[in-house]
Amino acid sequence: MKHKKQKECLNRGDLTTFESLSKQHIRPLIELNDKINSLTASEQVINSTRIVVVGDQSHGKTSLLEAISGVDLPRGEGIQTRVPLVLQLRETITSEEYALIKIASSNSSAERISLDKIGSEVYHYTKKAAGQGKDVKDEPIELKIFRRDQDDLTLIDLPGITRVALSDQAGGDGKKLETLILGMCRRYITPEESIVLNVVSAMVDFSTSASLQLSRELDPEGKRTLLCVTKVDQHQEEGLHDKITTAIETMGIPSQMVYAVRNRTASENKNNLPLVEVRRLEMIEMEKMFEHRSEGKYGLGMEALSKQLVRIQYENICETLPLTRLMIEERVKVLQHSIDALPEYIADAVVCRSKAAELIDACVCCLKDQIHGHASLENTFSNVESCEGKSLELSLVVKDWKEARKKDCGNASVLYSEEKFLGAFSFQLELHCRTDGEDENSVGLFLIIEVPKGEPIKKMIVDYSCSAFCEGDEIVTESTSNDFIREQIWGWEPFISEDEADDLSGKMTFTAFIYVDKVTSESEDIDRDGRMLCAQLSDLQDEFLSNIESLHSNHFFFSEHFRKSLAKDIIATRGGLGLPGSVAPHLPIVVLKRLRKNLAKMCKEYRQSVFQECKMTATAILCNCIKESAHPQLLLLLEKKMGDVFEEQMKVLGTHHASIIEWEDSMHSSNHYFMDTVQSIRENIFDDGSATPSYLADLDPERIKFMSNEEQKLVDMQIEIFAYWKLMKKRFVDNIIMSTHSELVSKPIYNILKESMIKVALCKNDEDMVSLLSPAEDAVEERTFLCSRLKKLVEALELLEGFDETVMPRVLL
Known part of the structure; x- marks a missing residue:
């Protein structure tokens, strides 16, 4: 993600000529900048001034650096610069000339070496950093050279861009090797703080230079691009001056940013001529070659190039360090916030027990609030603007990439x-x-953002940058900005191509830096779906009652179909136990039992629904109170105990429900509701002044008068069965709902859960108690990693406290 940068006008002192600046002004600033770059190396969003040397292979990049530094660097066939080389050139303050070398990421001290050993030691350290083969790797080596008559300068030399790969380079795939090197170059020169020194051989067509093409893409206005034309002494044809002039005009590079140089000759190397003498001989030859050059068109010679690089470096550092400081301050806040959100290891068993009890109590209190309806909606739903202007980091580690890529996974x-x-x-x-797309073997990486149900979010503008690292080496980085709308997933497919993914092995790390720029809320009121447990249980009760009501409607009991069914039953039992002509006394009971045969099934469904809702809500609250990354073992233990409690209560409730269903077999009631209902229906039928319910429409008094005794008994039986069904249904629903709430809600939450969870958690010995509260291994590793980064950034800020851009002399160019 790119920060929105606002360059402030620096109110530095009076303008001065660069030549009047002393080493006391320049060196401390360069040293400070180098240290800041080193301390912020792992922070993708923080950049400070750096001069990056890029060029196509065999264009004289190594020779140029040798000429600037006055030392020999590794040479040979193929790519010799396989890792970034941070070349820190310093004028010695003593009579000694020496160098310090180390792998930048190493915590060990730099090794002191003599200048004549630099070539072999760089080669040796390259093998340590990048391996024995010829592959390139983004594992910088720092080489600090102290010698006489040396300009104070820091350069980053990157591998030469090539399309030709050896067998042990990128699997022998030249195109892949070129992509890998170009990707490395892109990462180093993309930041606006980077100065790009393009090295191009005088022997080639400048427009074919891959490094120049990349520079023009990333710096289209040419404000931070330098062009250095090398091997001018090998250009036998005339017209080199016109060639350089044309490049300046067509590529839009300012003439003061273009230089032509002659590399050191073989005899100069062999005789180990001093740097001053080499540059004097170079200028004698250059003045002859470019005698017709117009003054001020472009620069000539290594010394002029070196001075200009020092000048540009000084000005750029003065310009960018204030912004770098602001970026570091912002990053410190982000890292501190991330660290604060991560759990800490607790070594004291007493503190662990207290912490566990506190977490359990908080969980049970939240559950009680859910039952009471006291949970604050303010706490349940965050302010949509609470994450505006904030950022966070995500990290995903795949320990065995080859295994993860297998088809049968x-x-x-x-x-x-x-x-x-x-x-x-x-x-x-x-x-x-x-x-699973067209390129089914490629790698896809996506960012998922979830918004709580009912949160009035309309749009969220998010900037994010995702990177992939293989064994610490950056493979790819992608950045973008999107307007997030509900139920969207962003990302890249493919993020890594099939060929590149197949060549990777070992530990892969995927990271994302996310910045929430703006959140827009809905203007209209919206219905919140995320209701509390009490509301969910109320819905389940209403649904249960509705299902019971739907079994047999009032119309059913007075329908022709039911009447015929009763008549059939009466005929089938005629002549049985009872007075002559009467209905068998057990017949209504048989009919009622048949009518309620589905009650047990509906009761079980309701019981299961309440169980699932209570267990799910309780588990969610537990997970919210005890983060998995903070105390994974405690969470697992309590989650199991919580599940066991609800399972046990479910069994008790099942037995209780079976008893309630069994009670209804008695067909008995001391409640006068049954007779009241019977009397009310008869009054509705025979009272001319009362409004008759629609389900009694067919039982008008005139029709009943002309019925036979058997038919009238049938009507009485309909009324009595209907009245008892209403009584039983009311009693059954009340008993089921009350017993369910008692066994699955009240008893677990008020009486059982807290005691059970405290007992199972706090019964451990001291050693086990500390282990139970231990954070997740990933969280510990992440905290250690973030603390390490934070420590470096704090150190960088401390270094910057002594830097005051307002007193730095401004150079008059």
């Missing part, structure tokens, strides 16, 4: 990072080790 080929939050919004990386 199934769902394991899709991996997720740890979920992180800004306010109530969650952010997560989704990695497809093998995608």
Whole structure:
């Protein structure tokens, strides 16, 4: 992600000539800048001034650096610069000339070497950093050279761009090797703080230079691009001056940023001529070659180039360090916020027990609030603007990349990072080790943002940058900005091509830096779906009651179909136990039992729904109170115990429900509701002044008068069965709902959960208690990693405290 940079006008002292600046002005500033670059190397969003030397292979880049530094660097067939070489040139303050060398990422001290050993030692350290083969790797080597008559300058030399690969370079794939080197060059020269020194041989057509093409892409106005034409002494044809002039005009590079140089000759190297003498001989030859050059068109010679690089470096450092400081300050806040959100290791068992009890109590209190309806909506739903202007980092580690890429991995080929939050919004990386698109073997990387249900979010503008590292080496970085709307996933497919992904092995790390620029909320009120447990249980009760009501409607009991069914039953039992002509006394009971045969099934469904809702809500609250990354073992233990409690209560409730269903077999009630209902229906039928319900429409008094005794008994039986069904239904629903709430809600939450969880958690011995509260290994590693980065940034800020751009002399160019 690119920060929005606002360059402030520096109110430095009076303008001065560069020549009047002393080493006391320049060296401390360069040393400070180098240290800041070193300390912020792992922060992609922080950049300070650096001069990056790029060029196509065999264009004289190494020879140029040798001429500037006065030392010999590794030479030979193919790519010799396989890793970035941070070349720190300093004039010695003593009579000694020497060099210090180390791998930049190493914590060990730099090795002191003599100048004549530099070539062999750089070669040796390159093998240590990049391996025994010829592959290139983004593992910088720092080489600090102290010698007489040396300009104070820091350069970063990158591998030469080539399309020809050896067998042990990128699998022998020249195109892949070129892409790899170009990617490295792009990462170093993309930041606006980078100065790009393009090295191009006088022997080639400048327009074919891959490094120049990349520079023109990333710096189209040419404000930070230098062109150095090398090997001018080998250009036998006339017209080199016109060639350089044409390049200046067509490429839009300012003439003061273009230089023509002659590399050191073989005899000069062999005789180990002093740097001053080499440059004097160079200028004698250059003045002869370019005698017709117009004054001020472009620069000549190594000394002029070196002075200009020092000048540009000084000015750029003065210009960029204030902004770098602001970026570091912002990054410190982000890292500190991320560290604060991560759990700490607790070594004291007493503190661990207290912490566990506190977490359990908080969980149970939240559950009670959910039952009471006291949970604050303010706490449940975050302010949509709470994450504006904030940022976070995500990281996903794949320890065995080859294994993750296998076709038979199934769902394991899709991996997720740890979920992180800004306010109530969650952010997560989704990695497809093998995608399902047209390029099915490529790698896809996506950013998932989840918005809480009911959160009035309309749009979220997010900037994010994703990178992939293989064994610490950066493979690819992609950046973009998107307008997020609900249920969208952003990312790249492919993020890594099939060929490149197949060549990678070992540990892969995928990172994302996310910055929330703007959040827009809905103007209209919206219905919140994320209701509390009490509301969910109320819905389940209403649904249960509705299902019971739908079994047999009032119309059903007075329908022709039911009447015929009763008549059939009466005929079938005629002559049985009972007085002559009467209905068998057990017949209504048989009919009622038949009518309620589905009650047990509906009761089980309701019981299961309440169980699932309570367990799911309780587990969610537990996970919210105890983060998995903070105390994974405690969470696992309590989650199991919580599940066991609800499972046990479910069994108790099942037995209780079976008893309630069994009670209804008695067909008994001391409640007068049954007779009241019977009397009310008869009054509705025979009272001319009352409004008759629609389900009694067919039972008008005139029709009943002309019925036979058997038919009238049938009507009485309909009324009595209907009245008892209403009584039983009311009693059954009340008993089921009350017992369910008692066994699955009240008893677990108020009486059982807290005691059970405290007992299982706090019964451990001291050693086990500390282990139980230990953070997740990934969280510990991430905290250590973030603390290490934070420490470096704090050190960088401390160094910058002594830097005051307002007192630095401004150079008069």
